[in-house]
Amino acid sequence: xxxxxxxxxxxxxxxxxxxxxxxxxxxxxxxxxxxxxxxxxxxxxxxxxxxxxxxxxxxxxxxxxxxxxxxxxxxxxxxxxxxxxxxxxxxxxxxxxxxxxxxxxxxxxxxxxxxxxxxxxxxxxxxxxxxxxxxxxxxxxxxxxxxxxxxxxxxxxxxxxxxxxxxxxxxxxxxxxxxxxxxxxxxxxxxxxxxxxxxxxxxxxxxxxxxxxxxxxxxxxxxxxxxxxxxxxxxxxxxxxxxxxxxxxxxxxxxxxxxxxxxxxxxxxxxxxxxxxxxxxxxxxxxxxxxxxxxxxxxxxxxxxxxxxxxxxxxxxxxxxxxxx
Amino acid sequence: xxxxxxxxxxxxxxxxxxxxxxxxxxxxxxxxxxxxxxxxxxxxxxxxxxxxxxxxxxxxxxxxxxxxxxxxxxxxxxxxxxxxxxxxxxxxxxxxxxxxxxxxxxxxxxxxxxxxxxxxxxxxxxxxxxxxxxxxxxxxxxxxxxxxxxxxxxxxxxxxxxxxxxxxxxxxxxxxxxxxxxxxxxxxxxxxxxxxxxxxxxxxxxxxxxxxxxxxxxxxxxxxxxxxxxxxxxxxxxxxxxxxxxxxxxxxxxxxxxxxxxxxxxxxxxxxxxxxxxxxxxxxxxxx
Amino acid sequence: xxxxxxxxxxxxxxxxxxxxxxxxxxxxxxxxxxxxxxxxxxxxxxxxxxxxxxxxxxxxxxxxxxxxxxxxxxxxxxxxxxxxxxxxxxxxxxxxxxxxxxxxxxxxxxxxxxxxxxxxxxxxxxxxxxxxxxxxxxxxxxxxxxxxxxxxxxxxxxxxxxxxxxxxxxxxxxxxxxxxxxxxxxxxxxxxxxxxxxxxxxxxxxxxxxxxxxxxxxxxxxxxxxxxxxxxxxxxxxxxxxxxxxxxxxxxxxxxxxxxxxxxxxxxxxxxxxxxxxxxxxxxxxxxxxxxxxxxxxxxxxxxxxxxxxxxxxxxxxxxxxxxxxxxxxxx
Numbered sequence: 001x002x003x004x005x006x007x008x009x010x011x012x013x014x015x016x017x018x019x020x021x022x023x024x025x026x027x028x029x030x031x032x033x034x035x036x037x038x039x040x041x042x043x044x045x046x047x048x049x050x051x052x053x054x055x056x057x058x059x060x061x062x063x064x065x066x067x068x069x070x071x072x073x074x075x076x077x078x079x080x081x082x083x084x085x086x087x088x089x090x091x092x093x094x095x096x097x098x099x100x101x102x103x104x105x106x107x108x109x110x111x112x113x114x115x116x117x118x119x120x121x122x123x124x125x126x127x128x129x130x131x132x133x134x135x136x137x138x139x140x141x142x143x144x145x146x147x148x149x150x151x152x153x154x155x156x157x158x159x160x161x162x163x164x165x166x167x168x169x170x171x172x173x174x175x176x177x178x179x180x181x182x183x184x185x186x187x188x189x190x191x192x193x194x195x196x197x198x199x200x201x202x203x204x205x206x207x208x209x210x211x212x213x214x215x216x217x218x219x220x221x222x223x224x225x226x227x228x229x230x231x232x233x234x235x236x237x238x239x240x241x242x243x244x245x246x247x248x249x250x251x252x253x254x255x256x257x258x259x260x261x262x263x264x265x266x267x268x269x270x271x272x273x274x275x276x277x278x279x280x281x282x283x284x285x286x287x288x289x290x291x292x293x294x295x296x297x298x299x300x301x302x303x304x305x306x307x308x309x310x311x312x313x314x315x316x317x318x319x320x321x322x323x324x325x
Numbered sequence: 326x327x328x329x330x331x332x333x334x335x336x337x338x339x340x341x342x343x344x345x346x347x348x349x350x351x352x353x354x355x356x357x358x359x360x361x362x363x364x365x366x367x368x369x370x371x372x373x374x375x376x377x378x379x380x381x382x383x384x385x386x387x388x389x390x391x392x393x394x395x396x397x398x399x400x401x402x403x404x405x406x407x408x409x410x411x412x413x414x415x416x417x418x419x420x421x422x423x424x425x426x427x428x429x430x431x432x433x434x435x436x437x438x439x440x441x442x443x444x445x446x447x448x449x450x451x452x453x454x455x456x457x458x459x460x461x462x463x464x465x466x467x468x469x470x471x472x473x474x475x476x477x478x479x480x481x482x483x484x485x486x487x488x489x490x491x492x493x494x495x496x497x498x499x500x501x502x503x504x505x506x507x508x509x510x511x512x513x514x515x516x517x518x519x520x521x522x523x524x525x526x527x528x529x530x531x532x533x534x535x536x537x538x539x540x541x542x543x544x545x546x547x548x549x550x551x552x553x554x555x556x557x558x559x560x561x562x563x564x565x566x567x568x569x570x571x572x573x574x575x576x577x578x579x580x581x582x583x584x585x586x587x588x589x590x591x592x593x594x595x596x597x598x599x600x601x602x603x604x605x606x607x608x609x610x611x612x613x
Numbered sequence: 614x615x616x617x618x619x620x621x622x623x624x625x626x627x628x629x630x631x632x633x634x635x636x637x638x639x640x641x642x643x644x645x646x647x648x649x650x651x652x653x654x655x656x657x658x659x660x661x662x663x664x665x666x667x668x669x670x671x672x673x674x675x676x677x678x679x680x681x682x683x684x685x686x687x688x689x690x691x692x693x694x695x696x697x698x699x700x701x702x703x704x705x706x707x708x709x710x711x712x713x714x715x716x717x718x719x720x721x722x723x724x725x726x727x728x729x730x731x732x733x734x735x736x737x738x739x740x741x742x743x744x745x746x747x748x749x750x751x752x753x754x755x756x757x758x759x760x761x762x763x764x765x766x767x768x769x770x771x772x773x774x775x776x777x778x779x780x781x782x783x784x785x786x787x788x789x790x791x792x793x794x795x796x797x798x799x800x801x802x803x804x805x806x807x808x809x810x811x812x813x814x815x816x817x818x819x820x821x822x823x824x825x826x827x828x829x830x831x832x833x834x835x836x837x838x839x840x841x842x843x844x845x846x847x848x849x850x851x852x853x854x855x856x857x858x859x860x861x862x863x864x865x866x867x868x869x870x871x872x873x874x875x876x877x878x879x880x881x882x883x884x885x886x887x888x889x890x891x892x893x894x895x896x897x898x899x900x901x902x903x904x905x906x907x908x909x910x911x912x913x914x915x916x917x918x919x920x921x922x923x924x925x926x927x928x929x930x931x932x933x934x935x936x937x938x939x940x941x942x943x944x945x
Contacts, residue, residue: 043803145892159893160667189666189830191890194874198889216804219833219876243880260808262837264860264877271815272808272837278773279803328752328762335766505721506731509784512681513735514708523734527725 004072005210006055006094006178007031011069013047013054021065022282024050026234028069029309032178037204037211039225039242041218041257045279046231048214052180055212056090057081073178092122095171099183101163105155112151115139115170122174135173141206142169143199161192165199172203179204182214197224218261222246227315230254233279233290236309240316250312250323252295289320297322346607353603356538359596366410367417376404378411378563387579397581399571408563409586415475415564416545416593422479423544427486428537434487435494436521436529440502445495452488460485461550468556478557482547486540493536497529531608538601542594549590565590621693622824623655623678623711623792628687630670630677634898645897647673649848650687652924655792660818660825662839662856664832664871668894669845671828675794678826679711680704691792709739712785716797718777722769728755728780729765732787739788750787758783759813775806779813786817794826799834811838832875836860841930844868847897847905850924854931864933866910904936912937 011028014021025047032038040048053059055071057078071078078089090096098104106114115135119126126134139147142165155163164184171179181200185193201224204211213225221228221242228245230238230253238251249255259273277294280286289307292298301321309319318324347353366373375395382402390397396405438445455463467481501507502525510520545565551557552566560567565586572582630648637643647670655661663671676682678689680696688697696707715721722731732751741747752762758779769777778798785793795814799807815838817823829835835842836856843853844865852865863869870890892909895901901908907917916936924934 043805161893190832190876191666191871191874192893194876194889197876217876218804219878222878222880223876246878246880257804258878260805262811262833264833264836264875265879268837271812274808274812275805278775278806328765331763332766335763504723505715505717506723508681509713509715509721509781510734510738512679512708512713513738513784513788514705515734515738519734519738524723524726528723 004031007072009070014066015063032210035208036226039221039228042231047234094178095176096180101167138169180212237319250318352599356600367414370410370414374407374410376407378407396585411563412565419548420541420544423482424541426483431487431490434491439495439498535605542597620657624690626688629685631685662835662842663828665845670848709788712790713794754783754787852933
């Protein structure tokens with residue numbers, strides 16, 4: 001199982017803002033395989049959402065200035081597709097789940113109708129009744145109790161967890177090969193988060209699809225993902241299998257993040273580990289290694305030259321001079 | 326770094342930011358220039374008007390624009406330019422007084438009705454009642470009852486404009502009141518006067534000022550309309566509205582009696598509206 | 614100082630806060646019971662963590678404790694003194710001692726005031742007239758929360774989320790309080806900023822001798838910072854214990870489920886089997902009869918449907934509200 005279903009090569013996106021041109025992501029390369037969950041982690045402004053919006057070309061056309069690189073889906077470059085062809089891909093072969101389920105659902109349309117609409121958009125050959133049958137099936141599959149009644153309800157009548165299940169149902173209804181989940185549980189409570197994450201893992205197994213999970217929560221990544229990509233300020237700084245990443249984190253940023261979250265099992269340290277400073281603005285990207293100003297191991301070389309993302313062993317890649325030595 | 330120098334530097338930085346913002350804001354620039362020009366013309370009208378606007382000279386009736394009478398003369402041989410300049414003074418005065426009164430009263434009403442919901446419910450129903458009648462018809466009725474004249478025109482237009490300001494101020498107050506920093510103030514023991522006037526008001530006032538500039542524009546138009554209909558500024562006192570009114574009977578012989586005051590009305594209203602639009606962007610602290 | 618250690622600073626007895634709703638049920642005015650019969654003691658220099666899911670009433674409890682909302686029933690004590698019914702005017706002097714830090718660093722600062730003015734306003738409210746003194750104090754407090762003097766003149770939108778939260782902390786701190794309600798103070802912040810703020814709060818707790826009611830939904834953060842923890846569900850305090858005891862042996866079925874749901878970074882024990890809680894939070898307008906948790910509880914008995922359990926001290930300092938422990942009540 002090593003076929004690269006999705007491969008992103010050297011992706012770079014620049015946006016026009018009030019402060020001038022901003023490179024939101026710069027030279028991103030990663031891949032996703034069938035039947036695996038790839039986690040993309042990073043703090044706000046690291047470009048993890050832009051990366052995934054670029055895959056589906058959902059960015060804001062008005063502000064996007066340049067998009068370079070390749071996005072290969074099954075060997076074909078999605079960036080070369082026409083808008084019409086992309087519409088077929090979106091919600092068909094690749095679909096997406098967002099953080100805010102309430103604003104992603106149409107408030108004046110019944111749940112069932114929204115799902116049926118999604119089906120008919122991609123399967124024009126189906127009749128309304130067949131589409132409804134399929135919609136009911138998927139609602140049952142995502143574990144919605146009393147799904148026949150829910151079919152007739154409006155989004156505001158459901159709880160946050162239920163709405164996120166509906167979003168997942170809509171995303172899965174056309175049997176996508178890739179599901180992109182952008183912070184799917186950030187707005188939910190832990191008990192509901194656990195339910196939703198279990199659901200995503202179960203559905204991945206059942207449907208054999210590839211899931212790209214974007215999150216800032218390392219613990220969620222540790223529990224659900226197979227492979228992880230860590231992003232900082234528009235670049236990938238580390239990539240590895242989940243176990244390898246958590247047991248042998250190589251980049252100081254990855255390590256710092258792991259140490260700065262309080263553990264659930266260990267003894268409490270007197271003080272939490274702290275990564276000094278804050279993430280700089282995209283308009284003030286430091287020269288050299290982008291993490292150097294906050295890094296406690298930074299040397300003169302780090303401040304002057306940008307390290308490349310290089311493989312250490314077995315697919316564990318890191319962008320750091322110290323780790324590469 | 327010495328704190329004093331930091332303060333200076335910060336002041337300078339903010340000032341430069343303001344200036345840059347002002348220059349980049351074309352609507353505000355044009356609006357401000359036109360408005361200042363109008364107010365200057367109004368203030369200096371007595372000095373720069375070439376003739377007495379009331380002086381009748383029947384021998385010079387309906388003269389087209391020429392060197393001596395730049396905007397021509399009217400049916401009584403009065404200089405149209407001088408009458409328009411005097412009219413500018415009246416329009417600006419009406420506009421200014423109406424906007425200031427409705428601003429002050431509307432702001433107080435809006436703040437308190439937003440902060441105290443029960444009071445708000447009563448006051449807003451009152452405003453709804455006022456706004457249910459088309460404002461020009463209401464104005465005609467009010468002036469009809471009180472009699473024409475500048476004072477009554479101002480009074481009438483203020484009454485009509487207050488609800489607009491009050492509503493904007495109230496809805497903003499309702500929003501700001503729910504912000505966490507207001508709760509934080511209450512947590513430190515602040516009283517309602519401090520909360521309303523030192524914390525809610527500064528957040529409300531910029532948008533209200535924008536509204537005021539629109540009220541100014543509306544007041545100018547309304548005064549002209551009332552005077553045109555003969556219930557505003559009584560003749561022979563010149564006003565943009567009644568100049569056009571007098572011109573309408575002779576529009577085919579003397580287009581200048583209608584066109585020139587029309588241009589003044591259009592220009593001043595456009596200028597004021599641009600000013601409002603520009604102010605909205607300028608006063609928003611987040612659009613730097 | 615030492616003898617103060619165990620002194621009770623804040624106390625509530627049977628505190629209730631009901632919100633009337635514009636709805637009638639069986640002809641009666643409907644109410645949401647946001648805080649239901651909570652008795653709690655918070656000691657000097659202690660961090661009391663309050664956890665629970667959205668809508669469990671933890672924020673309302675914190676606000677009622679500071680009388681930002683008036684309680685429906687019950688009493689609030691500050692150092693043994695009943696402050697429940699003091700008129701707001703008289704209560705003002707207690708506000709110095711009882712402060713709050715808010716969740717959202719973006720809406721909790723007035724966008725039209727510089728950081729310095731925000732801090733000074735608090736002093737002005739409490740009657741400090743001298744402008745110079747106000748400024749000096751503000752500068753001092755900025756330093757204490759890790760900001761620089763030049764930040765005094767900056768406006769909120771010029772700060773990052775973490776810096777804004779530091780200003781929020783400075784505002785709570787400037788009056789020399791003894792007790793601060795921290796309402797989700799780090800949940801809007803990035804991971805790397807979170808630990809900075811948590812450390813700051815812990816440092817200040819020691820240097821300024823503060824007590825916190827630390828409200829949060831992130832259980833690992835609460836575990837780290839708290840000395841004692843209370844678990845809330847639908848307005849009730851289900852369980853209360855010293856932090857170590859709660860994590861070693863959670864008693865209430867809800868606490869067990871809540872702790873099991875917390876994701877962990879732990880590869881040694883293999884993937885653990887977790888017992889997930891079923892279903893979702895019932896509507897607070899129509900809470901279940903008896904124990905409000907019985908609809909989702911795997912151990913529910915008949916009595917749970919009929920009778921609301923009492924709070925019992927099962928072990929020393931470990932209280933729980935559950936029928937499963939009816940016999941185990943510590944004999945006093």
